[in-house]
Amino acid sequence: MARNLQFRYTVAIGAVIVIVTVILATLFFFQSKELLSNIKTTTTSTMSTALHDEAKKRLVNLSAILSEDLSNPLYNFDMLAILQLLQSVAKLEDIAHVMVIDPKGVIVHDGTELLDSYGKQLEEREILDWIEKQSAPLLINSEELMEIVSPVHIADERLGWVRIALFKKAQLENTQKLTQQLSNLTAESQQRERYLLYLVTTVLLLLGLGLAALVSNRLVSPIRKLTEYVKRVGEGAYGIELDRNRSDEIGQLIHSFNRMSRDLSNTSVSRQYLNDVLNNLCDALIVVSDDMKILMVNNAATEMIGFDKQRLESMSYYDLIDSRDGVRVKRWLSRLLEQQIESIDARYITAAGSHVLVSLSGAYLDLSGAPGQIITVAQDVSERRKNEEHIRYLAQYDGLTNLPNRQLFRDRLKHAMKQAERGEYLIALMFIDLDRFKKVNDSLGHQAGDLLLKETAVRLKKLLRLGDTVARLGGDEFTIIAEQIKSINDGINIASTILETVKEPFEIDTRKVHIGCSIGIVFYPFASDDIGSLVQKADMAMYQAKRNGRGQYCVYNHMLGANENGVIQQESELMEALKTKSFHLLYQPVVDTSTGATVGMEALLRWDNPRRGILDPTEFLPFLENSGFIIELGDWILERACREMLDYSKSSDSPLQLNVNVSMHQFNQGDFSHRVESILNKTGFDPKRLELEITESSLIEDIEMSRNVVRSLKKLGIRIAVDDFGTGYSSFSYLRDFTLDTLKLDTSFIKGLPNDNYAIGICTALIKMAEIMQLNVVAEGVENQQQVAWLHSENVDQCQGYYFGEPAVLGD
Incomplete structure (x- = not known):
């Protein structure tokens, strides 16, 4: 009877062990396979989305900056300034093309010096329909390109559109490369897991045969409990363990089960696999806990910051953030904890004490039954920001003299007019036109003319007081905004000093060059002028100074406006x-x-x-x-x-x-x-x-x-x-x-x-x-x-x- 029971238990226990092992192996195999597939799909999708969003954000920011910067050159049809702006963008390695089109879809500038496409009508019906009916930017996505068509405004007037196309080749290549790496690593992981399953199955079968020889009441309860735990592991509860309170075969089986459970927890996605993936990323990845302790970093993070992994993983994430950005980064991390995904710019502090400007993006990882983690990705954008700052500088300053250009001049004039309205001072707006400059340019060449303009700009800047502005509007025309003028005589004295200074000979290529200038002056606030009328009055006064014989100044009065109409008619x-x-x-x-x-x-x-x-x-x-x-x-x-x-x-x-x-x-x-x-x-x-x-x-x-x-x-x-x-x-x-x-x-x-x-x-x-x-x-x-x-x-x-x-x- 006992022998039969032992046999039955032996057979039953052996069968149960085999079944449990097969079930566990099958569950583990398919669960692991599904998990690896999900990780592969999720990682590929996340990185692809991140790359796409970053490209889109960059394209939108670039188009916004370029649209704003193009307003003044496009308004004045300054093709050289437009060319400089377009080429500063076109030289970026992933830019397919950049062009300026008018409100009817005709190409004004294609970013080339020869203007190969100048005057051609766009053929894309989608873009033509959009610029005819809409005023917002248009984003176009294709397999190879991401394009944006943004309006160019000055005040409320739409001057045209700027079209920028970005190659998606680099994005696609990075996604394909990552996908291939994930596929290779997944295959390797699955192969290792199969070997592990073979080993574990063999061990469990041997242990099951040994345990089947023991017929006792102690056998049933542990097996029942073991079966329960196996089910839980099959449901994904990796890492759970049974108490080992015996040293016989049941105890060994419990020990084997516990070891298998730990192995499943540690090797469901291998650490080496994750390290390979993370360390092949070009951007700095830092994983932090919900109390901002750094848990893990990749190689790119150590190279960017300069500390080794051991040092970084002993620091707080806030230790890396420049104090000027601390408040903003804390708010950003708080929003990540609330599942709000967005990107910000901040500065990392390096081991050398310098700063690296990075674009931060991240996501909150909610782990079931365990504290959540924040994954942060930092991309070095220092060079890109420098290029954007250079583009912004070109849009506001004259490339030859480094003086404010027409756009910045108008902004400063607007500010000066508001200050004059609130205070007890006047502002004097002076239009300066160089006399005999064309002769120098024609006789000595454009290079000498450019040197003369630079030297003139230097002289004018030396005459300025703190708070005054000298700008170059183009050609040989300069403007001065003299603020906090107590009387008209103060403004006239400044003009007289300018006349005498410009009259002094210039040393251009070892030759002494004599020129002069004519100055038109208008004071504000004496009438309810806006920027346009104030500029027009200064211009009228300057031309009157030229008519009066050049080399002198002329202060605007209401008669000039009346005379100007007659002069314009006669000139026509x-x-x-x-x-x-x-x-x-x-x-x-x-x-x-x-x-x-x-x-x-x-x-x-x-x-x-x-x-x-x-x-x-x-x-x-x-x-x-x-x-x-x-x-x-x-x-x-x-x-x-x-x-x-x-x-x-x-x-x-x-x-x-x-x-x-x-x-x-x-x-x-x-x-x-x-x-x-x-x-x-x-x-x-x-x-x-x-x-x-x-x-x-x-x-x-x-x-x-x-x-x-x-x-x-x-x-x-x-x-x-x-x-x-x-x-x-x-x-x-x-x-x-x-x-x-x-x-x-x-x-x-x-x-x-x-x-x-x-x-x-x-x-x-x-x-x-x-x-x-x-x-x-x-x-x-x-x-x-x-x-x-x-x-x-x-x-x-x-x-x-x-x-x-x-x-x-x-x-x-």
């Missing part, structure tokens, strides 16, 4: 006249003082204004010179005069000399002599019959260049006359330096003859000097016989003026 009419050539020439005779015979004609320009009638050049010449149109019109005058004089000579007894006035802007063009030669060849006019009248200021603007131009003109046989001598610099030295032919006495000296002793003294001195230098002398503005008699007595060669005839059409 003049532009139309240039297109239609609504000009004609009159001629005033030049008479031999001794014989009274006409020896030449001076060509004088007149404008047939449809509103005001015939206008003298003094009415419109300043605009032509400032705009540069005097070059084109000057060529037209010379060619027209040559042709009309040739036609007139056919009916004349003797050929007459032709005198033509030359503007300083014409004369200072490097190719002026070639242009004159081309016109003479084109018309067939004899160069020996042509005399060009040049003012003193034109000659001494750049003496070296003037000497070369005069020499070239003389080689052609052309005569050179100095017009209005005595009214300008009146330097005898330059008369000696140049091979001149004629000296013309200005009308202001002639009108006092023969009774004004001062006029007599000036004219006598000039005539004697010209006689010594063997120069022909021509008196302008002669109006009566007494003047002719006195000039004849002083051996003046030729005269012209209303006494001999008013300017008239040739042949009348």
Whole structure:
């Protein structure tokens, strides 16, 4: 009976052991397989999502910064500034393309210097429909690219859109690499677990056979309890153990079960597997407990911070955080504990005492029946932030002079206006335009022009008081915001100092360069101006200073606004006249003082204004010179005069000399002599019959260049006359330096003859000097016989003026 019971128990216990072992092995195998699969899927998905979110966040931030930075260049259509901004983004290694499009979907700039796609219409209907109807950014995801199309605004006006595309190749490669690593490690882990299962199964079977030989009441209860615990392990309660209070086979079975349970707890996902995964991450991963003690770090964390793993795992997470970021990081960790996932920027303190700027992301891991943990991932963004700061700097500062640009100028002006409204002070807004800068740029080259702008910026910054702003708006235009001005005289004194400072010679490439500036000033708050009207008034005042003769300042008053409307209308009419050539020439005779015979004609320009009638050049010449149109019109005058004089000579007894006035802007063009030669060849006019009248200021603007131009003109046989001598610099030295032919006495000296002793003294001195230098002398503005008699007595060669005839059409 006992033998049968023992046999039955032996068979039953053996069967139970086998069944339990198979069940346990099966449960363990499938549970482990499922767990590893879930870990693989979850890890891959988490990292893929993190990489995608980081790329999206970066793309959104980059587009926001670039959209803001592009507003001013796009508003002013500053293609160079747009190119600089786009290329600063395009050089980032994962940027596919970046471009600027207008509100209708036409490409304004594609980020290349050659503008290959400029003016092309976008073909993507989704983008076209979006920019037509929406004002928010559009995010587009494809297999290879992530794109964003963001609006560019200035104030409430939408100027266009910026389109940035980011390659997803790196993201996909990282995800695939991680997935492959996880697959390999999972396969290795499963292989190790199978070997372990074989071993455990064998041990359990041997122990079961031994235990089956023992038939006692003690056998049933432990087995029943063991069975219960096995079920719990099958349900995932790894790590549970039975009390071992006996040393027989049951005790050994309990010991084996406990060891298996511990092994399952430790090897359900192997530590080596986790270490391989974590240490292959490029970002610093730190696992912390809910009381912020560091539990685990990967290799990237030790490399970033500089401490070894043992040191880090003995520290608090707060020990790594810079004190300036401590409060923000604590709030961030609190939100993670509440399952709120977000990212922040903070600074880690390294072992060397320096700081590393990182982007922190994390998640809270809720462990059933155990304290939760926080997984933090830190990505070093120091270089990226530097690039973003550089882009932001380029958007607010002029790249050449490092002065605030138009956008930052407007921001500071707005702030200064608010301060002036609250206080008892004025602000003075000054618009500064450099005089003769274009000549330096054209004659010495753009590199010299850039150096001149830099030196000017340095001088202006040295003049500023604390709190004042000097900005460059573009070209040779600067602005100054002088704050806390107690009186208008204080502002005028600042302007006067600027005029004197800029007037001092500049040393550019071992050459002394002389320029000046014109300044427009407007004070605030004297009227309810906004930024736009204040800037416009300063601009008006600056242009009035130029009209007044340059090298001076002009304070805005309400009359300037009224006059400006008339000036704008006249300039518009003049532009139309240039297109239609609504000009004609009159001629005033030049008479031999001794014989009274006409020896030449001076060509004088007149404008047939449809509103005001015939206008003298003094009415419109300043605009032509400032705009540069005097070059084109000057060529037209010379060619027209040559042709009309040739036609007139056919009916004349003797050929007459032709005198033509030359503007300083014409004369200072490097190719002026070639242009004159081309016109003479084109018309067939004899160069020996042509005399060009040049003012003193034109000659001494750049003496070296003037000497070369005069020499070239003389080689052609052309005569050179100095017009209005005595009214300008009146330097005898330059008369000696140049091979001149004629000296013309200005009308202001002639009108006092023969009774004004001062006029007599000036004219006598000039005539004697010209006689010594063997120069022909021509008196302008002669109006009566007494003047002719006195000039004849002083051996003046030729005269012209209303006494001999008013300017008239040739042949009348």
